[in-house]
Amino acid sequence: MLKLDAVAKIYKVGAFGGRTLTAVDDVGFEIRSGEVVSLIGESGSGKSTVGRMVLGLTAVTRGSITYDGADIATLPRKAYYRSVQGVFQDPFSCYNPVFKADRVFRMIKEEYFPRVAAPEWDAKIEESLDDVRLNPAQVLGKYPHQLSGGQLQRLLIARALLLDIKFLVADEITSMLDASTRIDVLNLLADLKSRGLGVLFVTHDLSLGNYVSERTVVMHRGHVVEMGLTDKVFTDPRHPYTAKLLSSVPQLTTKWDDTPAVPLDILDYGAAALVEVEPGHLVRQEQSLRSVN
Amino acid sequence: MGLRVNDLKVYYQTLRGEVKALDGVTFAVGDGEILGLAGESGCGKTTLGKSLIRMDGRMRHTGGTVELDGAELPIGDDRRMNRFRFSEVSIIPQYAMSAMNPTRKIGKMVADLLESRGLRYRNLAGELERRLDLVELPREVLGSYPLELSGGMKQRMVMVISTLLDPSLLIADEITSALDVSTQKAVARTLVGFRDRGFVRSVIFITHDISLTYQIADTIMVMYAGKVAEKARADVIVNAPRHPYTKLLISSLPEVGVRYADRKLAGIPGSPPSLLDPPTGCRFRDRCPLAHDKCAEEPPAVEVEPDHFVACWKA
Ligand SMILES: Nc1ncnc2c1ncn2[C@@H]1O[C@H](COP(=O)(O)OP(=O)(O)O)[C@@H](O)[C@H]1O
Ligand SMILES: Nc1ncnc2c1ncn2[C@@H]1O[C@H](COP(=O)(O)OP(=O)(O)O)[C@@H](O)[C@H]1O
Ligand code: SF4
Numbered sequence: 212m213l214k215l216d217a218v219a220k221i222y223k224v225g226a227f228g229g230r231t232l233t234a235v236d237d238v239g240f241e242i243r244s245g246e247v248v249s250l251i252g253e254s255g256s257g258k259s260t261v262g263r264m265v266l267g268l269t270a271v272t273r274g275s276i277t278y279d280g281a282d283i284a285t286l287p288r289k290a291y292y293r294s295v296q297g298v299f300q301d302p303f304s305c306y307n308p309v310f311k312a313d314r315v316f317r318m319i320k321e322e323y324f325p326r327v328a329a330p331e332w333d334a335k336i337e338e339s340l341d342d343v344r345l346n347p348a349q350v351l352g353k354y355p356h357q358l359s360g361g362q363l364q365r366l367l368i369a370r371a372l373l374l375d376i377k378f379l380v381a382d383e384i385t386s387m388l389d390a391s392t393r394i395d396v397l398n399l400l401a402d403l404k405s406r407g408l409g410v411l412f413v414t415h416d417l418s419l420g421n422y423v424s425e426r427t428v429v430m431h432r433g434h435v436v437e438m439g440l441t442d443k444v445f446t447d448p449r450h451p452y453t454a455k456l457l458s459s460v461p462q463l464t465t466k467w468d469d470t471p472a473v474p475l476d477i478l479d480y481g482a483a484a485l486v487e488v489e490p491g492h493l494v495r496q497e498q499s500l501r502s503v504n
Numbered sequence: 505m506g507l508r509v510n511d512l513k514v515y516y517q518t519l520r521g522e523v524k525a526l527d528g529v530t531f532a533v534g535d536g537e538i539l540g541l542a543g544e545s546g547c548g549k550t551t552l553g554k555s556l557i558r559m560d561g562r563m564r565h566t567g568g569t570v571e572l573d574g575a576e577l578p579i580g581d582d583r584r585m586n587r588f589r590f591s592e593v594s595i596i597p598q599y600a601m602s603a604m605n606p607t608r609k610i611g612k613m614v615a616d617l618l619e620s621r622g623l624r625y626r627n628l629a630g631e632l633e634r635r636l637d638l639v640e641l642p643r644e645v646l647g648s649y650p651l652e653l654s655g656g657m658k659q660r661m662v663m664v665i666s667t668l669l670d671p672s673l674l675i676a677d678e679i680t681s682a683l684d685v686s687t688q689k690a691v692a693r694t695l696v697g698f699r700d701r702g703f704v705r706s707v708i709f710i711t712h713d714i715s716l717t718y719q720i721a722d723t724i725m726v727m728y729a730g731k732v733a734e735k736a737r738a739d740v741i742v743n744a745p746r747h748p749y750t751k752l753l754i755s756s757l758p759e760v761g762v763r764y765a766d767r768k769l770a771g772i773p774g775s776p777p778s779l780l781d782p783p784t785g786c787r788f789r790d791r792c793p794l795a796h797d798k799c800a801e802e803p804p805a806v807e808v809e810p811d812h813f814v815a816c817w818k819a
């Protein structure tokens with residue numbers, strides 16, 4: 212459904228755009244409908260840049276992104292956004308505090324469904340609120356400060372669902388939420404997935420990626436270092452960077468003190484290629500320049 | 505001897521009324537102990553940390569006492585507290601990294617701070633450098649501006665500065681929350697190292713992340729809506745919690761070592777009550793699956809086993 216092929220993004224930086232920064236290099240993977248793929252990496256690894264390119268918010272420098280076989284750069288914007296939407300980290304910043312939170316729905320109606328009659332539209336809203344397990348009486352007509360972060364984030368997902376989207380880019384959508392409500396948003400993604408939605412789940416939190424996704428893509432400094440089935444990548448990591456990340460995650464089942472430290476080499480991804488170490492499990496085989504800690 | 509907090513009440517004065525952010529909190533932290541303070545956002549963690557060192561203008565010490573190493577800590581008296589700050593009680597505040605003055609070199613900043621305590625930079629420079637070596641920061645950082653340091657480096661720098669005078673108590677408020685996992689691990693372990701070397705005697709480690717607390721804390725205290733819900737040894741909180749809130753919180757955490765293919769975790773329905781007008785009785789009542797009539801009365805904290813305190817009628 213959505214396919215990235217050798218995608219690169221080079222930003223111009225510096226006072227007059229004189230220098231360049233390769234934020235994403237040679238990233239390629241595919242997400243099918245009814246599948247959640249998590250994109251994992253530490254800050255600055257290029258995850259959001261990938262998400263923004265998929266959403267057409269920034270252009271690819273090299274490579275291509277196709278949706279159902281068509282290059283997204285050639286698709287009419289409005290049609291594309293009826294199928295593909297994004298939800299981001301901070302639900303609070305998506306609402307204007309002086310307006311009621313459900314104004315985000317009205318904006319969708321004005322933009323995409325101006326001719327739909329009111330009763331029909333209300334029914335549609337109820338349906339999508341139901342999809343995200345929000346009680347209309349509890350959220351409609353309320354100001355943002357009267358709702359919790361979890362409710363606001365679910366409203367934004369409901370808003371995306373009004374468009375009958377087929378694909379969702381979810382970029383750190385639970386990082387502002389408490390543990391007690393975060394899991395509900397993850398379960399919601401799992402529900403939507405079982406109804407055919409494809410999801411790119413961007414996160415720095417490995418335990419969340421492990422919980423929701425079938426497949427995992429691990430990025431480091433703009434490169435995919437490892438990808439494959441989530442079970443495989445998490446239980447049998449083949450790339451030292453993945454192993455390092457996993458050994459750092461705090462867990463309730465083991466203590467750091469009981470797990471050996473994983474040294475991480477300084478890696479030069481330069482021209483290194485991804486190699487298939489077992490069916491569907493790809494690992495970058497770069498040179499190690501130097502070993503640290 | 506450590507810290508003893510007894511029935512502490514600290515309220516915020518607002519136009520809409522008093523926010524009862526700490527409403528009768530009792531606990532102790534022993535010498536050499538790292539106490540992890542956990543709970544959902546808004547439960548009062550930061551308020552507790554600030555109360556022990558510097559209250560902001562809207563906070564009022566409404567009741568209760570604090571004792572540090574056997575002597576009363578005059579937390580409600582800003583002027584008298586000055587004697588204790590930095591030397592006896594020190595804090596690494598939430599967002600400490602961005603709070604560093606960007607236009608002042610780090611070494612100069614340390615000198616200013618020491619001078620404000622009537623101390624000479626020259627006399628402590630040797631110790632400062634030894635500690636920089638220990639946390640693997642090059643001595644040149646003293647000549648740099650905060651902007652020139654990475655997140656993890658800044659956080660280690662703040663840790664070195666705040667413990668330079670070997671305070672009895674260090675409060676660390678969400679010090680790793682903005683860091684990546686591998687940096688987070690390094691910073692958290694550095695904190696344990698500081699305790700082991702005696703740079704600080706006791707630590708209150710505040711975080712919303714129970715898995716992280718579990719890695720380094722000796723004891724975990726879980727707060728809910730301005731009150732202590734449960735406090736026990738870290739492994740007891742994680743493996744044998746007794747308070748319904750702690751149980752639900754722990755069981756809502758996904759783990760990397762586990763397969764979830766056909767198993768779903770559940771969150772806690774609802775959200776914490778407003779502390780402007782908190783409900784009477786147990787504050788967890790409207791979210792608690794075990795709530796019953798008795799819960800309309802406030803449950804006292806009971807020591808159900810040695811050093812395991814629970815405030816719940818059903819525990
Ligand atoms: N608009 C931009 N202009 C210049 N550099 C950018 C821009 N957006 C991101 N970057 C840089 O690209 C790299 C990757 O950023 P990002 O995709 O946000 O990573 P992540 O989401 O994994 O934290 C970083 O070095 C970041 O500073
Ligand atoms: N300056 C303030 N004025 C009024 N209320 C405040 C202020 N700071 C915090 N609060 C309230 O006090 C309670 C506890 O907040 P806080 O201690 O910051 O919680 P935590 O650190 O656990 O997230 C919350 O209900 C919060 O809204
Ligand atoms: S006192 Fe009652 S409402 Fe409160 S946690 Fe215990 S059982 Fe639940």
Ligand SMILES: [Mg+2]
Nearest residue numbers: 258259260383
């Ligand atoms: Mg990002």
Ligand SMILES: [Mg+2]
Nearest residue numbers: 549550551598
């Ligand atoms: Mg806080």
